[in-house]
Amino acid sequence: MEIKIMKNILDRNQDKANEVRNLLILKKVLMVNIISSPGAGKTTLLERTCEAIGAKFRIGVIEGDITTDRDAQRLKKYNIPIVVINTEGGCHLDSYSISKVLDSFDLENLDVLFVENVGNLICPSQFDLGETFKLAIVSTAEGDDKPGKYPMLFREAVAVLLNKIDLIPYTNFNFESFSTDLKKINSQIPLFEISCTKGDGLEGWYKWIEDKIVGYSGIG
Amino acid sequence: MHEIGIAEDLSAIVLGTARNANLSKVTKVNIIFGKMVQIVPDIFIFAFRETVKNSVAQDAEVDIEIVPVKMKCKVCGSDFQVEENRFACNVCDSTDLEIINGKELFIKSIEGE
Numbered sequence A: 001m002e003i004k005i006m007k008n009i010l011d012r013n014q015d016k017a018n019e020v021r022n023l024l025i026l027k028k029v030l031m032v033n034i035i036s037s038p039g040a041g042k043t044t045l046l047e048r049t050c051e052a053i054g055a056k057f058r059i060g061v062i063e064g065d066i067t068t069d070r071d072a073q074r075l076k077k078y079n080i081p082i083v084v085i086n087t088e089g090g091c092h093l094d095s096y097s098i099s100k101v102l103d104s105f106d107l108e109n110l111d112v113l114f115v116e117n118v119g120n121l122i123c124p125s126q127f128d129l130g131e132t133f134k135l136a137i138v139s140t141a142e143g144d145d146k147p148g149k150y151p152m153l154f155r156e157a158v159a160v161l162l163n164k165i166d167l168i169p170y171t172n173f174n175f176e177s178f179s180t181d182l183k184k185i186n187s188q189i190p191l192f193e194i195s196c197t198k199g200d201g202l203e204g205w206y207k208w209i210e211d212k213i214v215g216y217s218g219i220g
Numbered sequence B: 001m002h003e004i005g006i007a008e009d010l011s012a013i014v015l016g017t018a019r020n021a022n023l024s025k026v027t028k029v030n031i032i033f034g035k036m037v038q039i040v041p042d043i044f045i046f047a048f049r050e051t052v053k054n055s056v057a058q059d060a061e062v063d064i065e066i067v068p069v070k071m072k073c074k075v076c077g078s079d080f081q082v083e084e085n086r087f088a089c090n091v092c093d094s095t096d097l098e099i100i101n102g103k104e105l106f107i108k109s110i111e112g113e
Helices: A011-026 A042-053 A070-078 A095-102 A151-156 A165-170 A175-185 A202-217 B002-020 B041-051
Strands: A002-008 A030-036 A059-065 A082-086 A112-116 A133-139 A159-163 A191-193 B026-034 B061-067 B070-073 B079-081 B097-101 B105-112
Touching: A002 A011, A002 B002, A011 A030, A011 A095, A011 B002, A030 A042, A030 A202, A042 A059, A042 A070, A042 A112, A042 A159, A042 A202, A059 A070, A059 A095, A070 A082, A082 A095, A112 A202, A133 A151, A151 A175, A191 A202, B002 B026, B002 B041, B002 B105, B026 B041, B041 B061
Parallel strands: A030 A112, A030 A133, A059 A082, A059 A112, A133 A159, A159 A191, B026 B061
Antiparallel strands: A002 B105, B026 B105, B070 B079, B070 B097
């Protein structure tokens, strides 16, 4: 006997993600799901961003890591609420883990919540966390072929940060090839060419994210 | 390795459905994956087998149908299949598109007795 089911396997995750999204809309908190490979510069971007816009906006961070709280330790000096989720081997965060830790934040007093997902370009793209949008970071040292190899992330993200542009002379990264692949997949997506260690190009990113936060929460 | 998380959710649906239908044995699980979700069938089947060990679904065959990425152009209305990651309408070249197929993670049905 055959029993028809016809449903999304990740319905459970999706339902919880919708719950998280509705709560964050109600509380006017912008949630950014940051996705990249390990070592692309997610934590360094958060460091620079806290320094640049931390006085204007109330920032919170969820640090997703397989193990350790090293990334969270790096952000402690900014005196912002940070919660670590250790996935203990899991390669991505899901909406259940986010929902569980939201209670630890005072959402009434938060403008933006950055979620640093586990370093991985495939799995995190698949799991809706209830975020306002996904942000992709790629670093030049990883090579220029990432959009072509991981199209889903670059379709789902609303902006791409190309980090470590100061290292281009030391790598075989071909910007033309990277940008052509990216445009084929998502022609309108904003691309910020930055170096989080040297500071290049970050002004454009700060302005963009500030506009998003103001547009979302209505503060400024 | 998102295969493991998805396999766990799948096994919960399979075992729940089998229980409700009083099946003593699940013989086949039919699923559909979109090409964009980048699931590796062999790894997925391996992960699923691990999650249904010692259950009524432990010997179930897993049938995976992979569907290509298909988009609809919001400007001229044509449907087309995405080839080589080119997300632009093949008639009018617009990039204002909506996805029709390619992101599926569906369980179609289970078979059993």
